[in-house]
Structures are given as C-alpha cells and as structure tokens.
Amino acid sequence: MARYGAQFGPDITFLGVAPCDWANPETYADADVMILGAPFDGGTTNRPGTRFGPQYIRQSCYLTPNGSRPSLALRVDALRDLKVYDAGDVMMYSGDAERSVRDLQHAVYTVTAAGAIPLILGGDHTIAWPDHTGVARQHGFGKVSMIHFDAHADTGDIHLGSLVGHGTPMRRLIESGALRGDRFLQLGLRGYWPDEEVFAWQAERGITSFFMHDVRDLGIREVTTRALAHVGEGPVYVTVDVDVLDPAFAPGTGTPEPGGMTSLDLLWAVREIAATVELVGADVVEVLPTAIGSADITALVAERVVREILTGLAFRTSPARTATA
C-alpha cells in the first residue's frame, strides 16, 4: 500500500478533501486533481526544512477544512466543482536523493496515467525534475511546456558532486528531452545566479526568461499575456518556487532574493494561467515554514497559490465562465 499519510506531521488532507492512495488508482478513479506531498529537502544547498512544506501548507488555512472554498473573485468553488483528492506524502528519505526522486516520479506518473492532474507540494525544487518527467511520460516527452516562477533559473549542472539537487532540475529536464527549451518559460528571475556560461547554455536551448524588471516595467498582466503567447497550445506544467516572491512576502525559504514579486501579482498570475492553458500538473516548492497555521505567511501564500490554481482550473470549465478578474 502506497498511501503513507503525512511523513512529517499529522495525517490530514488539503483543506479537508478526500484521502486516497496514489498507488491504487481505483481509490481515485473519478479524480480531476490529486494533491501529493513531496517532503524532501535533501537537495537543498542552504537552509533545509522544506520537508515540512506539505504539513504546513495543509495546516495554514484559518477556516474549517470542510472541502469548500468559494472564490470571491471568480465565483467558483473549486473544491466542489472539481473532484480533488489528497494522497498524502510520497515517502522520501532526504538522505538518498536518487531513490527519492525515482519514487516521486513513479507516483506522479501513476497519478497522471490515471487521469488526474497532480498538484505537488514541495519540498525543495529538486522535485521539479521527477514532477515534470512523471507528467511527460504520460503526455509525451517534449510535449509539455513549462512555466517556471522563480528568482533563479535552476539550470545548474552539478552541485556538491551530484546531478540531483535544487539548483539543477531544469537542466536535467532539458537534457533528458522531457522538456524542450523553446517550451520552457521562466518568470521572475533576478539577482546574480547563474553565471554567463549557464545563460549561454540557456540561450542555445531557446529558453525564454522574463526578469523582475520586466514585471515592474510592463505589469503582471502584460508579462503573463506574453508568457501565455510564448508557450502556445498544448499541455502546460507550472512550477512555482516561492522565492519568486520578494522575501517580504515569503521570508520562509532557503535562498531568498530581494527585489521580487508581490503576492497580489503572483496569485493572480497563477490563476490566470490555470484558467487559460491546458494544465497537466503543477508544484509549489521551497516553502520553509517557521510557524504553524496562519502565523506563517510563507506556507499561507503557498497554500493560496495552490488554491488559485485550483480556482483557475475550475473556472476554465465553469458554465458561468466570463472574463477573469
């Protein structure tokens, strides 16, 4: 039996949705969306602790976990309009990155093959490799575009002697063919990493990046419109590193980078994307919580990221669909 419940912390589900077992697709045959926890922080180069991300994200809401969250903005209730399950955490030992990555990929593939859209709660950004790959195994290598919210490009090659880690997942995805460079769009980059050589590598692969100065100068609406135009038709995977936010909005993360996005912009952008594209998977990563419940603003905003993605998804197929707010 693969259902493990929560690896760290109590065995509860996201906002009270029904539990299931990812290894037994019959337990979620009617699922539209599957929440999966990936409590792994063995790939972190600085402060660890994102293993507690899934636990804290699941506990961050101050309302009753009743399986209902009506959106004020879009007037849909994704948890009711969609069939959402939570399979608990994939068991991942942070001291063995290779095994953990392999097991997570298997889980994501299983869920996707069963017809559900996986929404994965990290964990550090290492998991984007198995997350996207697991989805691509079902939808086709090179077929699934990626929109990547992050302060960092995450296209490093080797770190601390390993190919597996939170600075390298996008390199692995491109190299393996799971992701095509021209279908990979980065949004929110800033700062001083990676170096020229890596950027040259990115350019060769046709990777497109929007920087924070683009967001400031063009506004989030225009940047999102351009991003959507860039990825075009076909299945899309969204990966959100909370450090795309300014540290003021997401202090609980391991490699914060000043000069980032506001929560107001990010929450709108992920919802808009989910309401527009053919979303086949998403993850929210690098949440390093330091308090529980509503006292921690990073897990709180990460939970809202998940919720806005769900809301966008629900809105996309809503009969009452109108122009997004």
Place this chain on the structure above:
Amino acid sequence: MARYGAQFGPDITFLGVAPCDWANPETYADADVMILGAPFDGGTTNRPGTRFGPQYIRQSCYLTPNGSRPSLALRVDALRDLKVYDAGDVMMYSGDAERSVRDLQHAVYTVTAAGAIPLILGGDHTIAWPDHTGVARQHGFGKVSMIHFDAHADTGDIHLGSLVGHGTPMRRLIESGALRGDRFLQLGLRGYWPDEEVFAWQAERGITSFFMHDVRDLGIREVTTRALAHVGEGPVYVTVDVDVLDPAFAPGTGTPEPGGMTSLDLLWAVREIAATVELVGADVVEVLPTAIGSADITALVAERVVREILTGLAFRTSPARTATA
C-alpha cells in the same frame, strides 16, 4: 469612576496626549477626538491576542511621547491643532462577549454624545458593532455611512454558536438598522470568505465592495475617489482591519490573507478620507502584536493609521488647507 487606565500593560496615553475619564464628560469638555482602548479578543475564531493591541499601539512609536506629531506631507500637527484625549481602556472581559460589547457601546456613545470623535483601538473586529452603534445612537440610526477596510466582509451570521464575534459585526449593524446597506462600502476584499449565500445577502442590502484586484488595476487614488463618491454626504465611520494589508505589511494578525494592500496605499487612503468626509468615528482592529515598540511592524502601522486619520482630520479644518499630497 470609569477611567481604568490600560487593562493590559502600563497606564500610558497615545503619544502623550492628556488622559481623561470617558464616563465623566467634564474631564474632556473641549475634546475634538477621544482615543479609547478596547482590549477584547473573545470574539476571535483563530489566534487570540488582540487584547494587547491598545497597549502595543500606544507604545509603538520610537519618538518621545510629547503630544506633537507634525505631518511631513500635510504640514499640520494634529495632536496640537486638535484637542485629543486618551481615556484609557474600556474594561472588557474576553470571556463574556455580550457584557463587553454592551459596555463598549455605552462608552462610545457617551464620548460621542459629549461631542468628541471616538478613535477606538481594538481588539478584534467584534468591536465594530458597538463602535458604530454607539456613534449611530447620537447621529441617528441609518445616518452614519461606513467605509470598511478589510480582507473579509465580516457579514457572517452566527459563529461558534454566538451572534457576537469578529466575523459577524457588519451583519449585526445592518440588521439592527444602525447601518444602511447602501451606505456601507467595503474596500480590499479578497480570498475565499464568505460564501455565495452571504454575498447574495450583501447584494440584497445594496452593499458595495471594492476588491484588491480593483486596487491593483485602478490604483488607490481612483478607488478612494469612487468610494468617497459612493458614501456621499453625511457622517462617516471608518473601520480598518489591519488584515486589509498584505501579511508582509501586517504579519501580526489572526486571519491574514495574502494578496493585500501596501502600507503606503492604506496610510494615504485613510488620511484622504479623514480629510474629506465628515468623520464621526473610527477604529483600527485585529492588531495581534508579537513584539513591543518599533520591533513590531503591525502595531506600528496601526498606530500610523490612527495618526494619518488624525492628520486628515486636522487638515480638513486647517486654515492652510490645500490639495492633499
């Protein structure tokens, strides 16, 4: 004698203004404005602690409490240009919400009847019910408009088996007739509460709401202009829940909601409103401080909200009045 001093923490006044006794109007016969503490958190559904709001707001300023604060922007000194008193805290036992609400309403009415504008330091948002009602008893039920800064609508009906609490005050005000729905304007709403049914109830009463996406898309100047146009002539009460701010700007609150306002926008808006309307009362609520003095940014910004309201009030009657900055 009703003067109690501070219920929690030391007996000091707001920025060093003169103390008085709210139950003895002769002790503040010449008052323009009265500061009242309402250290009640018995109506809180999540983290409590706002009982320390009045104490922390009074202690948050890093300058000497000398009864003078000249505004750089408007070049008035409200604490000198106006006659401001601080009556200390109304004694409120958080374990008895009904008695506490009754006693606070009596205090607010007494102050208002004596000709002073009450500025109440919460406490949780439960107090908006007795605050506005106390003012309306003097100015007339249905006569006092309300501008409500908040992430949440606060128009729930019953919570935890009680009519009295921090999610229901606006429902009580509308139901009692103290506040007319078409004179009630909400600003800063976002997120996932309340549900469709409550919103339908709001629509029936003619309540108008500006969402955070309106603030992002229109700008705070335009939203404020529209809000002022909506409430029109006549007395206005302003209630500011600090969770209208993004948690980055006000982490010290019990039910924070990501995607909120900036301090820069809020401080300008409350000052602009106070400089424009016939202000008859105001409160600042849901400050749940975790540090003292300038180390706590939530009580700090709440104190500045009070100060900007005072500055707007002073500017409105200032001989040197010009267009606000």
Place this chain on the structure above:
Amino acid sequence: MARYGAQFGPDITFLGVAPCDWANPETYADADVMILGAPFDGGTTNRPGTRFGPQYIRQSCYLTPNGSRPSLALRVDALRDLKVYDAGDVMMYSGDAERSVRDLQHAVYTVTAAGAIPLILGGDHTIAWPDHTGVARQHGFGKVSMIHFDAHADTGDIHLGSLVGHGTPMRRLIESGALRGDRFLQLGLRGYWPDEEVFAWQAERGITSFFMHDVRDLGIREVTTRALAHVGEGPVYVTVDVDVLDPAFAPGTGTPEPGGMTSLDLLWAVREIAATVELVGADVVEVLPTAIGSADITALVAERVVREILTGLAFRTSPARTATA
C-alpha cells in the same frame, strides 16, 4: 453528534490512538482512558492562546503517531496496555465562558459515567472547575481528592467581574462542595499571589500547600511521598498547570513564575502519583505554544506529562509491577 474533532488545527488523535465520540459511550465502551481537548482561553487574565494547547500537544511528538510508546523507565507500553481513545475537542467558544464551562462539565461527566478516566488537555486553568466537577458527579461530591501542581493557588474569588476564570477554579470547587479543602493538596507554589486574605481562606478550609522551597530542601521524592500520605485513600484527580515548571522549562505559558520545578522532577512525580493512587481524572493546562512539533518545548513537556500519567496508570495494573524507578 458530539464529536467535533479538533476545534483549532487538524483533526488528529493523541499519538495515534483511536478516535471516538464522547457523547456516544458505545463508541468507547471498552475505554480505560479518554483524551479530551478543552481549547478554551476565555478565562485568561494575561496572554491568551491556550486554545491551541490541545492541537500543539497532539502534534508535539517527533515519533510516528502509531499508538505505542514503551516507557524506558517502567517497561510498560501504556497506549497498548490500556485502552485509550481520543474524543477530540469539546467545542468551546472563548467569548462565552459560562456556556463553555457547562458544556465541558457535561462531557467530562459523560465520559466518567461511561467508565473511562478523562485526561483533559487545556486550555486555561478555568477548566479545572468543570473537569473535577464532572468527575465528582460520578464519584461523589467531596469524595475526590485533588493534587494540584501549580505556581499559583488559583483560589481567587472574582476576576474582571466574573466568577469564572483561570484564577478562581479551586474556589468554585471548594464552595460547591465538589472538592473538600482537606483533600486538596497544592504543590509548587511560589511568588506573590494570592494575598494574605485568600491564604487565610485556604487555611480555614484545611488546604495544604507545598512550596518550591520545600521541593528544593526536601527533594521531589520526599515531597511526593508526603503529598501521597496527605491525600490518603480514595479517588484522586490530578491537575497540572505547566507554570509549576520554571519558565526555563515551560516558557510558553501566560503567567510564568521564576523559581519553579524542573521537568525531570515533574515528569517523575506525576508518574509516581498515577502509579500509586486511584486516579479518576487529570488535566494539563496553560500550555501557550508558540511553535509546532518538537520546536516548542512547552507543549512537548506537557505531552510528556500526559504520557507519564498514562505510564503510571499502566504500571499500576501491570503484572510486571515492581518498585518505580
């Protein structure tokens, strides 16, 4: 249906024991012990937040919640040797102390009448009144002795205009006849409260107190021996206010008093008492946690208090019983 789950935080049970519904005794017909949460902090005179006590105590252990905890010292496994259930939290609104106290008393009585020993997780010390009374309704008013670990006597009369609060429960118990003064033993008192008048009242009722200077001078073994001799035969209720510990060992509490007990002494003493007397109920109160899981040392030690009581209980009826360590 009375089972509410957790009022604050996720619906989980203490260390993974089976859930049940306190209002339906058939759901726990074979119970030896019942865990009940009492998330009430409306009676607090200083910092609130003990409403989160039950949630944090349930989440404090760093091991898997597998319903097993073998004691290294006594070589019993209370969670297996005894039949322990967790009925979740009694729903208590902190803004209505009277109703909350009434409802808790009913729940404690129901559980006791069904043959289980209630172990109640507070909440503030207000709950000792309904806790002991609920037990005494079954075992007889005046029949149930109380051993009270605390820095404070909690025999005040009225506070903030109310008879119900965390400084007065022992007065209510004595006055109602639920508890006889000569069967009430206090352990760990120190400091400067209550005053001479209250102590005179205590002396009249024949209440016995051991001070912290007794613990220092006699040692915890001797003090415990004397306490046990004092309460003598018959049913005993134990109430543990975590502020009996020095603030170094339990910083997360609302009215900490320096000069207190060590965790090593307290954990041994409660286990020794549970292993010796006819225990009919217990509570652990005034846990005001500020972090989750093992990062919070106050909920952690409170959870260990519960566990040591359970271990003592299990040892008392263990076939392998030998002299306690």
Place this chain on the structure above:
Amino acid sequence: MARYGAQFGPDITFLGVAPCDWANPETYADADVMILGAPFDGGTTNRPGTRFGPQYIRQSCYLTPNGSRPSLALRVDALRDLKVYDAGDVMMYSGDAERSVRDLQHAVYTVTAAGAIPLILGGDHTIAWPDHTGVARQHGFGKVSMIHFDAHADTGDIHLGSLVGHGTPMRRLIESGALRGDRFLQLGLRGYWPDEEVFAWQAERGITSFFMHDVRDLGIREVTTRALAHVGEGPVYVTVDVDVLDPAFAPGTGTPEPGGMTSLDLLWAVREIAATVELVGADVVEVLPTAIGSADITALVAERVVREILTGLAFRTSPARTATA
C-alpha cells in the same frame, strides 16, 4: 528638574509605586528604597540592548501594578511595609560612557545621601562602578562590602581603548578605593574569563570567589552562609548580573555562559542576603529583553530578583520576623 521618566518606553513606575524626582529629595523624604533606571548599554562588548532593561523589568509582571506584592514565603508585603519610590531613569546617552557614568554616580549619591536605599535597574554592568561609588561616597570609601553574582569577574583593565565598560567596573572600584578587595565577594564564576594575570591581580587584593562548582557541590544554602560570613558586619552592596543564571533561565543577556545557577537558587539567595545584612544598595544588570511582559523570561526573573531583595529588606525589620524559608 531631574525626573525624566522612562528614557526608553513609557513613563511608568515599578509595580505601581509612587513616582518622585531623584534630584529633589523633598519629593521622597520618607523613602526607604528608591528604584532608579540606568538605561545605558554603551559599555557592552557584545550584543547591546540592555538600555531597554528598566522599561522591560517595569512591565514584566502579569499582575496589576497596584503597589502591593505579598510574599508567599515570608508573609511580608514589601511594597507596603517599606516606603518605595521610583524616580524613573537617569538620562544616559550610550554614546558617551564617561558622561553617563558621572551622571549616574551623582544620582545614586543624591538618593543615598537622602537616606534611601537605591535599587538600580541596568543597563549593562558598567553601572556597577557609579552605583557602588555613589553609595560609598555616603557610607565611606572602603566601608561598603560587595556581594557580586556573576558568571564573570568583571575586573578587566581596559577594553576597546576605554577604562569604562561592562568588563571593568570592579577594577575601577578597587583602584579608586571605593571597594576593598577583602570585602569583595564573587559568586557564580565559571568559564574562561578573565585570564591568569587578572586572577593574580584579584588574589593580591584578597578577593574571594565562589565558583559554580562550589554551588553544585555545597548547595546554595552553604555557599550563601559562607559568603555572609566572609563579608561580615557593616554595609553591603549587592550587584546581580543576570548571566550568573544559566542561559536556560536568562537567555536574554549579551554574554551568556552555560553552566550557571537556577532561578530558584538565585531568588532565595538574594532574599536571604537582603534579610540578613545591612543592605545599602543593589543593582540588577545585563537584562537584554527580547519580548515584553511575561513573554520574556529574563526581564521577568530580573524583576523577581528586585522583588526578593525588597522582600528580604522588609522581612529584616518585620515584627513577625522568623527564620527565613
């Protein structure tokens, strides 16, 4: 006028005792004891912040500041049995240690000359120099013994190019003749400072030291008895650096040293000494608070140190005096 109120934080008095002006002895002609704040941290070699010591110590108690604190242990109420005033803070600019030290010495001398016993709230340990000197100017240079609770000897010579600082006050006192080496007793020393040379200097002056290993091996009662025997007859000044406590009991201090005293032992010892000797002054220093009120355990225990000294003083002249507990 010398009364300044509180230099940092609100103008309140210690536990609600009457305010006065130290420079006008007629405002406290009947004083037995005078509280003085010395909010100076310019002499600190590591973390600063003790300037907030007086403010936080005055606000640390969770009970009403009503000028009464009946001791459970000794059954005296020092704040009523003695005439205690609080003169607020001596104004001290941390950027000018020499001027600040001079002004404080003048204040302490003035108070002492007027017949009151000064209890000074630090501030860093720099203040022990002016504190003891101010007292010695009245009682005679070389006449006032000192009992010094500390992890460190504080007999360094020069630090950061200055004779004035928190590592050197005892050297200054000995050199100036204010304090005689053979009347100087240190209690609680441990660790690795100062070096052999300074210890040789101490030995030459006849200074006696009890180490923490003495406290562990002999017990606090025996060590205190020996200390009292050592200082013998005549006036005694007590200086308590909170870092004499283990960091577990007093984490809020700038140079914490593991392996220290418990609060239970320290509180008893200072009370015992105050109840026994001819106390002519005392200070409590190096409180570097990080939270307000009862949430900060270091200011809390420091406040209790002051209170136990007061209780000992009251007990010494109490008609009901019996052997101390």
Place this chain on the structure above:
Amino acid sequence: MARYGAQFGPDITFLGVAPCDWANPETYADADVMILGAPFDGGTTNRPGTRFGPQYIRQSCYLTPNGSRPSLALRVDALRDLKVYDAGDVMMYSGDAERSVRDLQHAVYTVTAAGAIPLILGGDHTIAWPDHTGVARQHGFGKVSMIHFDAHADTGDIHLGSLVGHGTPMRRLIESGALRGDRFLQLGLRGYWPDEEVFAWQAERGITSFFMHDVRDLGIREVTTRALAHVGEGPVYVTVDVDVLDPAFAPGTGTPEPGGMTSLDLLWAVREIAATVELVGADVVEVLPTAIGSADITALVAERVVREILTGLAFRTSPARTATA
C-alpha cells in the same frame, strides 16, 4: 597595524574579495573599491544592534564567497571587473561616539586619498558624517553632492545632549561646509519627523526632498531621473538608510517607518545612480539584523544594495555598456 578584521563576529571579507589594511595603502594600491565596516551603534536613539551590521551583511549571501557575482540584469561581474578589497572593520567603541567618529573619518580619508572608492557598511547613521567628510577632504569641501535614501531627514541639531548621533549627521555636514545644501538630495522621506523648524532650516539651505508620495505617484524611474538632474555633474556620495524601505522589506532596523519603498525599486535606483554619476563613496546603514545568513531579510537586502552599487560602478566603465535595464 590598522587592519582589525571584524570587530563583531568572524574575520571574513565581503563575498570573498581580498583583505587588506586600510592604514597601509600599499596593501591596496590597485584598488577601485574598498569595503569598510563601521560597527558603531552608540548614536542610536532607539533599538541598538547595528554594530552587527557589517558582520551580518558579509554573511548574508547563500552562495559561495568566491569573489564573483555576475549580474543577470547588466551582464557585468563587478567583483571581477573591478578591483575590490575589504579592509575589515574600523575599530569603534560605541561608548565613545566622538573618538569613533574621528577614527572612522581618518580611515575613510586614507582610503579615498589612496584612490579607492569607499563603500562603508554601518553601523548607525551617525557614520554618514565622518563618511562624507572623509571623502570631501580629498575631493573638496562643498564639491561632493549627496543622494540620501531615508525615511528621515537626519538634520536634527542635538540629541540626548550630544552633537554626534544618528539623527544629526546631515546637519553636521552642512554646518561644516563638507556638504552644500543645494547639492544634497533626500529621497524617500515620510512620516512625522523632523518638525517645521528643521524643515525651515532645510529650505534655507536649499535642500531638496522627494517624498514617498512622489515615488508612488511618479514611479521610481522618474524620481531617479529628477534626482540625477538635480545633483548634476561632479562627484556624488550615496548614503542608504535601510529604513527608506517599508518595514515589510527591512524589519531589522531601529526606527522603522511604515509606507516605504520596495526592494525592487531601491535596488534598481542605487544601481542606476552608480551607473550614471561620478560615484566617490557610499554607505549602507541602520541594518539591525536578528538572524544570520539568508534567514535575515534586512541584512540580505542591504548586501544587495552594496552589490547593485558595485554592479552599477562596473557597468559604467564596461566596454559592453548599453542602456541599463
């Protein structure tokens, strides 16, 4: 030998650049830029602790300190393109402001005279007086313009009886002739200090100020353009008080003022200025860190301020120079 290393914390250099000794110009004969620590907080009127600013800023980056930081935005690597040294901290005793200021001025002058541009890490804002003066001694009194990012004007006259402190440095600079009023531009002012009299003094000297409402209404690009136009040709000194940022972005500072700038705007503005003017020196002050490394967002953004200034400097002389992003 003047090299002292770090006065507080470990002896390390900024991002791994080469160490040198400021008093021996031959150790940095080829320097373009010199990092100097000024760990002084004796001039602080509220919370101290900025003495740890240099240590924490040097340790805040989560990447390896390898002496390389390629800018994503401008594609220069300032640490390689420029010759940057770190001379460690100037030894400054916070208890002697006058001596400390004198010694710092001497160090800044020495470095400037040797041809390097000093970038000084504060410390409180007191240091702006010796910083600018040290530079002006080389470039000419009245010749060096100043762009001043701050919430406060810092043109007070006397504080706590001293001319030297963190509220007065700009007054000292104007009075001494080091800085001409018409070459002094303030950016980011807001709030309630200083008063009308000081502002009148500022007006007489021809000082120009941009307020936060200007930044909101005009945007940071336009405000920066106007600021650059105002200071015109010739050498420019930039001083950045981190409290120009909103407390959400820089909570770790002693006198935070709500309603401030975002990190995104500040980082761009300082880089733009450094890329445009003839920069002859800069400082970053009032960083009061409370955590180490990337867990502290204030030291983190302060470090990025330094880095963006370096990047602007490098870009200005870069062969690849193009329009700034």
Place this chain on the structure above:
Amino acid sequence: MARYGAQFGPDITFLGVAPCDWANPETYADADVMILGAPFDGGTTNRPGTRFGPQYIRQSCYLTPNGSRPSLALRVDALRDLKVYDAGDVMMYSGDAERSVRDLQHAVYTVTAAGAIPLILGGDHTIAWPDHTGVARQHGFGKVSMIHFDAHADTGDIHLGSLVGHGTPMRRLIESGALRGDRFLQLGLRGYWPDEEVFAWQAERGITSFFMHDVRDLGIREVTTRALAHVGEGPVYVTVDVDVLDPAFAPGTGTPEPGGMTSLDLLWAVREIAATVELVGADVVEVLPTAIGSADITALVAERVVREILTGLAFRTSPARTATA
C-alpha cells in the same frame, strides 16, 4: 586539496586556532587535536538544520577568537597548552548519506593516523558511525570504548528504508565490530524510544545504560565515576548528543526530550572524562542552531562541551595537575 573551509557560512576556525588541510598531514604534523566540521543533516528523521552546527559552534563565543581560553576551574589554557588545528569542514552532501559517511570516515582516519585526536562538530548523529570507525581503524576494531551522552540509544536498525541515519549509528558500529557492546556505555537515556526489542538486542551485546533517573538519584559525580569504572583502561571515544540536555538548556535540536541533564552537570562530566581516560576522539552532534553568536544557547553550550573536553585533555598532561574541581 581537501581543505574546504566551511561548507556553510564563513571560513573561520574554532576560537582562532590555526587552519590546516586534513588530507595533507604535513600541514598539521605537530597536532595534538584536530577540529573537523561534519555539516551533514541528511540522516535526520525530524527537523533538519544541523548542517549549520559547525558554523554556529565556531561563531558562538562572545570573546575574541585569539586561540587562548584559560580555564577558571583548572587553570590550564588548552588552546595554548595543546597544539590544536581546525581543518574546516569535510564536504558532505546531505542528499547522499552513503557517500558523505564514507568521506567523513576517511577524513577521521587520516587525521587519527597522523597522530591527532579528532574532535568532530556535527551534523546529525549519523556521523558517530564514521567518526568512531575512522578512529577504530587506527586503534583497532573492538579496542576503542565509547561513552555516549544522549537521550536516545541510537541503536535502531533501519529507518526510512536506509541503514544510514541518525537513529542507527550505534547499531552499525556494533555490527561491524568497530565497537564492542561491553565497551559501550550510554548516559542520560530517558523517554520512550527505542522499544523492548531493541533493548533486548542491547542487553545481548552487554551494553550498559545510565538513565536520567540515575543522574537525579546518584548525582553526576557518582554516575561519572561508575561510567569510568565500566569502560576501564584503553582508548575511549566520547560522543555527545546535545539532546542529552533538557530542552531548557538545549532547545535547538531536532528531537528534544524533556527531563534531561543540566549544562552544569554535562560540562563537568565531559571535562572529567577527558581528564581521566585515554581519549582518542570525540564528537558533539545534533546542534540545530536558530540564532548566531551568543544569542543561541544550544550552539553555545555545544562549543563549551568541546572546550571542556579540550581543557580536560590539557589538564591530563599538565605538570600542575591536581584533583579536578
């Protein structure tokens, strides 16, 4: 070149001792003692972060890192009397426990073979396996006794599917023959882990354990005497898990267990052991610091543990050796 400096945080040495390169024994040919950092937390089952242990321990002292620390108690200066080097951290990737353990074992063996006593700064307790093994490879498998301070036995078999982790190192040591069961002494055990089966396994191997109740009842002197008698003659390795301390004394650790040792007892015990036995290596593990420098009491006491071991070592060969204090 194997010298890596510090993997996390700045490249500094323990208290300012000389740096060296562990892979080049000629760089420390005269070494008595070698400090090695093992910044690995991939084996942690609960909160991670001990990778920062070496960095924080090296920075915790508030005195100048001048390579001298004269012991007040024993009057030796270990850093001068012994030749101590710091080789920085062994590079360990937490995402690959097996490789990290192998590399650390190699480093420890290299240092030991070169004649130095390794003192290793953890890191989680996983490292005890390579630490002791590396020493045993030089001194002989089965020849090196171990004294183990811990709340937990750490003799689990498999955790999270891996043989390598912080709950299993002692099992690995016994199984491999590096450590003989009858030469393995545990001190400080308490609580509820491991279970009966593991304890049976321990009994079969002849492992001896002292519990915290032994320390309370016998005193630390007697327990230490018995422990020394048990291990007898021959080389001894000491491993100190800081969670042997009560959480009050060491809150910064991942699996804290209430009811533990005091710092005063632990510091004496490790010094006494080092002064008595033939010490061939030691480690201090499970320090999970949350603040830097003297603000963190856990790294602080861990650093003092290292220092007391060094002091004991120095005393053992000191000409002035007398009975330990």
